Amino acid sequence: MAAKLKPGAELYRATLEKWGEEAQYDQAVEECAELIACLKHFKRNKVGDDRIVDELADVTLMVGQLTWMFGPDRVEQAIERKLEKLRNLLDEPVLDEYPLSKEEEET
Ligand SMILES: [Mg+2]
Secondary structure (H helix, E strand, C coil): CCCCCCCCHHHHHHHHHHHCHHHHHHHHHHHHHHHHHHHHHHHCCCCCHHHHHHHHHHHHHHHHHHHHHHCHHHHHHHHHHHHHHHHHHHHCCCCCCCCCCHHHHHC
16 A cells, blocks of 8 residues: 655655656646636536536646646745736726727727
8 A cells, every 4th residue: 555645745756756747747737627617617507616626626736746846936936926916906997898999989
């Protein structure tokens, strides 16, 4: 029986070693696609929110794997930059979300 792996670097290292780098990229793409499809189905009441939670868990695990592979510090710095941008956007006035086209303005 395999030893239970602790979450974090040890688990990510073992996963990468067993299946390789390319498989991690493919798995991340697949899990994101499943979440996308599930959200579309949820909007049409075809699946319950338990399915969303399940797919979010899959994507979260893959984000953890890729973050570990690309460097947690780098990802953390990028998150900080994006949060700062978001804070600045929240301070700006809201503009029309869908500005009228020229044809719509003329009618
Ligand atoms: Mg999935």
